[in-house]
Amino acid sequence: xxIHYTLQxxxxxxxxxxxxxxxxxxxxxxxxxxIFKLPVWTPGSYLLREYAKNIYEVQSYQNQKKLLTxxxxxxTWEIDTKLLDNQPITIxxxxxxxxxxxxxxxxxxxxxxxxxxxxxxxxxxFMGNDLSLEIKKPTQFEHIITALHKxxxxxxxxxxxxxxxxxxxxxxIGNCTLFEVDYQGIxxxxxxxxxxxxxxxxxxxxxxxxxxxxxxxxxxxxxPCKKYTTIAHFTEDNYGxxxxxxxxxxxxxxxxxxxxxNYIDFLTLFAHEYFHIWNIKRLCPDxxxxxxxxxxNYTRLLWQVEGFTTYFQDLIMRKANxxxxxxxxxxxxxxxxxxxxxxxxxxxxxxxxxxDAWIKAYRPNENSxxxxxxxxxxxxxxxxxxxxxxxxxxxxEQNIEHLIKEMYQVFYLQKKKGFSENELKLIVEKYTxxxxxxxxxxxxxxxxxxxxxxxxxxxxxxxxxxxxxxIDLGINIDNNLKITFIKRNGNAFEAGLQxxxxxxxxxxxxxKEKDLTKIIENKKIGQNTLFSVMRNGIMTHINVNFQLSTxxxxxxxxxxxxxxxxxxKWAKIVIxxxxxIHFSKLADIYNKI
Numbered sequence: 001x002x003i004h005y006t007l008q009x010x011x012x013x014x015x016x017x018x019x020x021x022x023x024x025x026x027x028x029x030x031x032x033x034x035i036f037k038l039p040v041w042t043p044g045s046y047l048l049r050e051y052a053k054n055i056y057e058v059q060s061y062q063n064q065k066k067l068l069t070x071x072x073x074x075x076t077w078e079i080d081t082k083l084l085d086n087q088p089i090t091i092x093x094x095x096x097x098x099x100x101x102x103x104x105x106x107x108x109x110x111x112x113x114x115x116x117x118x119x120x121x122x123x124x125x126f127m128g129n130d131l132s133l134e135i136k137k138p139t140q141f142e143h144i145i146t147a148l149h150k151x152x153x154x155x156x157x158x159x160x161x162x163x164x165x166x167x168x169x170x171x172x173i174g175n176c177t178l179f180e181v182d183y184q185g186i187x188x189x190x191x192x193x194x195x196x197x198x199x200x201x202x203x204x205x206x207x208x209x210x211x212x213x214x215x216x217x218x219x220x221x222x223x224p225c226k227k228y229t230t231i232a233h234f235t236e237d238n239y240g241x242x243x244x245x246x247x248x249x250x251x252x253x254x255x256x257x258x259x260x261x262n263y264i265d266f267l268t269l270f271a272h273e274y275f276h277i278w279n280i281k282r283l284c285p286d287x288x289x290x291x292x293x294x295x296x297n298y299t300r301l302l303w304q305v306e307g308f309t310t311y312f313q314d315l316i317m318r319k320a321n322x323x324x325x326x327x328x329x330x331x332x333x334x335x336x337x338x339x340x341x342x343x344x345x346x347x348x349x350x351x352x353x354x355x356d357a358w359i360k361a362y363r364p365n366e367n368s369x370x371x372x373x374x375x376x377x378x379x380x381x382x383x384x385x386x387x388x389x390x391x392x393x394x395x396x397e398q399n400i401e402h403l404i405k406e407m408y409q410v411f412y413l414q415k416k417k418g419f420s421e422n423e424l425k426l427i428v429e430k431y432t433x434x435x436x437x438x439x440x441x442x443x444x445x446x447x448x449x450x451x452x453x454x455x456x457x458x459x460x461x462x463x464x465x466x467x468x469x470x471i472d473l474g475i476n477i478d479n480n481l482k483i484t485f486i487k488r489n490g491n492a493f494e495a496g497l498q499x500x501x502x503x504x505x506x507x508x509x510x511x512k513e514k515d516l517t518k519i520i521e522n523k524k525i526g527q528n529t530l531f532s533v534m535r536n537g538i539m540t541h542i543n544v545n546f547q548l549s550t551x552x553x554x555x556x557x558x559x560x561x562x563x564x565x566x567x568x569k570w571a572k573i574v575i576x577x578x579x580x581i582h583f584s585k586l587a588d589i590y591n592k593i
Contacts, residue, residue, distance in 0.1 A: 001025050003129055005120060005166075008136035009173070013109045015098040021091040021121065026084075033078040035124055036091065039167065039293035040075055042117035044242050044280070045103040047362035048296065050074065051118040054105070058093040075294065077121075095119065100235065102170075102242035102249040111174030111193050112141070113233065113249070116167035117293065131160045137173050145172040145191040147229040147247035164291065168244045172231045181206050183213045188228045195234040195254060211320035212271045218319075219312070219401050220278050220408055228277075230270070241269050243276030267322060272313040279312070280305045283408045286418030300421060302354035303444065307379010308404065311387070314380075325558070329461070332384060333556045335377045336452065340465075341551045343488040344372040350379055351421075351445050366499040370488040382443060385455050386428055388566070392458055393433040396569025403431045452554070460559045460567030468551040471523050473544070477503070481516065483533075487550075495544040501533035508532065520546075 002024040009017045021036075038052045052075040060067040060079050067089070068080050079089070097105030097114065105118045123129075135144055135156045147169040148158035160166040176191040179202060188209065197205070217223040229247035234254040241250045250269060256262050280288070287299035299305075318328045339345050353361070353375040360372050387400035407427055411419045419427075429436050442448035456463040474490015475483050481503040486492050505511060506519060507530050523529060523546045531542045 001027070001126055001129060003123070003126065003131050005131065005133045006136065007114075007119070007133060007171075009107060009112055009138055012107050012112060012138055012140075015096055015107045017095050017097055017105070017107060017112075017114065017119065019093055019095070019120065023089040023091070023123075025086075026089050027086055032081070034081050034089070035076060035078050036121045037076045037124065037294065038121050039117040040295075041293065042103050042115055042167070042242070043288070043291055044244075044276075045362070046296075046302070046357040048358065049103070049118070051104075054096040054118070056094055056096075058091070060089060060091045062087055062089050091121070093121070100233070100238060100251070102240045102251050111172065111176070111233075112138075113173075113193075113231070114171045115249075116169060116171075119171075120163075120166055122163045122293065127164075128162045131163065131166050133158045133160065133166065135171065135173070141174050143172070143174060143176055143178065143191065145176065145178075145189065145229060145231055146170065147227070147244065165245075167293075169247060170231060170242075170244065170249050179206065181209050181213070183210060183217070184223070186223055186225055186228060188213065188230065190230045191232065193231075193233045195232070195256065201257065208267055208320075208322060209270065211322065212267065212274060212316055215316045215319040216271065216274050216277070216312075219316075220405050223277070224282060225277060239269075241273040243273045243281055245277070245281045248273040248276075264317070264323060264327075268313055268317055271316045272309055275309050275312050275316065278408055278412075279309050279404065282412045283404070284418050286420050289418035296358045298355055298358070300351040300354045301424065302357055303350035303375040303379035303382065304424060305354075306376045307350070307381075308383045308400075310376050310380035311383035311400075312404075329556045329558070332381070333554060335381055336554045336556075339373065339378050339381060340449075340554060342373060343370045344368070345378070346447055347371050348373050349445050349447050350375050350382065350443075353378070366485055369485065381450065385443075385450070386432065388455055388458050388570070389432040389434070391566050391569055393431065396566050398431060399570075400431075403427060456556065458564075458566055459570045460564035462555075462557050462559050464555045464557075465552050466555075468549045468553055470549050471520060471525065471546050472517075472549045472551075473497075473520055474549065477516070481511070489550055491544055491546055494547075495531075495542050497531065497533065497542055497544070498535070501535050501540070501542075503531060503533050504539070505532040506530065 004022040004024070006020040006022070007017065038055060040048045040050055040052070042049070058069055058071065058077055060069045062084055067084070069077055071077050095105065095118075097107040100106040103115055105115055106113045132151070133148065135158070137144055137156065144156060146158065148160060148166070151157040151159050160169070172191055172193065174193055176193050177195065177197055179190050181188040181190070190209070225246050227246060230250065231247065232250040232252065234252055234256065237253055238251045239253065241248060248270075250273065252266050252269065253262065256266050285299040285301040285305065287297050291297060314323070314328055314331050317323045318325070348356070348371065350373065353373050356372070357375070360368065361375075383400060386403070390399050390403060407419065411417055411423075425436060425440055443450060452463040472490070473492045474487035475492045475497070476485035477483055483492070483497060483499050483501045483503070486497060486499055503511065503516065511519065525547060527546050529544050529546065531544055533540050533542060
């Protein structure tokens with residue numbers, strides 16, 4: 001059975017798209033109705049997003065005769081086939097697209113971005129069939145950018161070997177800034193929407209992207225892509241990325257060039273998503289080897305999927321000499337600071353955080369920081385710890401790069417399967433040369449405090465922590481002095497302030513025109529302060545007894561003149577800048593970019 005999709009966006013300013021599906025060589029066996037569905041989530045973003053909420057006017061035809069098409073649940077339709085012959089069937093539907101993110105559809109007068117899962121319906125009985133897609137772009141837009149394979153000598157006609165591939169290739173239609181980077185014959189195409197780039201900046205982009213691509217590829221020894229596409233949207237304040245097998249979608253602030261920090265943040269985001277080429281899109285937990293597009297795909301291993309990738313993003317940036325040693329250590333320090341000062345770290349393990357991604361990670365509320373932990377941040381620190389354990393076990397001859405490279409070769413290239421929790425544990429044990437049952441129980445399945453001092457001592461990095469020794473409320477507020485978050489065990493929490501309270505006065509003194517933070521900092525330990533807040537339209541008075549903040553400051557720094565064998569081995573990867581000899585080998589390539 002041949003399945004052909006036609007996509008058109010006749011009036012982009014209406015945020016509407018239209019899809020036509022032509023089913024050829026359909027054989028009616030009179031046994032069951034023809035079922036078709038829309039995915040409810042997209043791989044890489046672990047939340048049921050209910051894309052069908054934006055689909056309407058679903059109709060079907062045969063020989064120009066309208067067929068009875070019935071919706072039978074939130075994302076499923078069926079056609080009664082009892083009266084049909086074996087002639088082609090067409091299905092038409094429309095969709096609304098006005099949510100600007102890397103995992104949803106967005107259409108306006110300036111450009112079109114479509115995520116496959118939110119756009120294309122599938123036939124459960126024909127998931128492995130070859131598919132074709134014709135894109136009828138609006139005339140005001142010049143470019144169609146997608147990782148889908150274009151059919152030779154056919155304008156705007158593309159091919160996918162199955163539905164997974166169709167879903168895995170987002171589509172950008174617009175008037176983007178386009179440029180290319182060739183890495184070892186792999187053409188990397190970049191499409192930037194709404195970012196002004198000078199020739200000087202463009203040249204710098206190309207050189208820096210090349211370095212990241214090179215360092216990521218070197219870790220695995222091969223790059224499985226035949227081509228690679230990066231679609232990047234630049235907006236006022238959005239941020240995000242989503243990985244695909246041969247492409248990525250990014251969204252970032254348009255002020256990328258306002259500071260070096262912003263530029264590095266964007267390159268780091270690219271490094272993160274690019275590393276996913278190997279880690280998750282090919283090497284992945286067994287629960288994500290084949291996708292169920294209608295239900296949660298549960299795994300306790302997102303801490304490896306995203307945590308390892310977060311650790312490697314910094315490693316790649318350092319190996320490419322795009323960040324300094326100090327910046328590298330600062331990133332690890334920030335992560336520890338975030339983890340250890342979040343009360344949820346005492347409650348939720350990274351394994352449970354991975355499992356709960358479907359109901360918690362993408363649906364945070366005002367209490368999330370008190371009850372959850374990020375599998376990105378804590379997973380990255382666990383990856384760092386594993387890296388040091390591997391270095392120690394091998395006397396500095398191996399590191400986490402060897403571990404993940406073997407995982408890629410064994411599970412993806414050889415066995416062609418995902419890995420289980422136990423298989424991950426076994427390979428980590430192989431490289432660390434120790435029984436990690438307690439490690440797994442305490443730090444992955446449990447919430448035991450990570451022994452940072454012991455870990456960093458092994459590589460000659462000094463870890464220190466000290467109390468914040470400041471008075472604060474332990475809250476977040478918006479511009480209207482309304483409380484949006486209250487930290488567990490903080491002063492506001494103990495006193496009985498609550499999220500939604502709007503602070504009006506302190507000790508009967510109106511503070512609308514004053515800086516709340518400065519007022520709090522001038523309070524003394526044990527001092528009582530009367531807060532007047534508006535709660536559900538009623539003035540409420542709460543007495544706060546100020547105590548020191550429960551937060552702890554965490555610091556990492558290199559020890560001076562340290563004689564440490566593992567330090568030297570680790571330094572080859574992280575600490576020592578790339579020497580001129582290494583980069584001179586690539587200098588000719590850089591100069592041609």
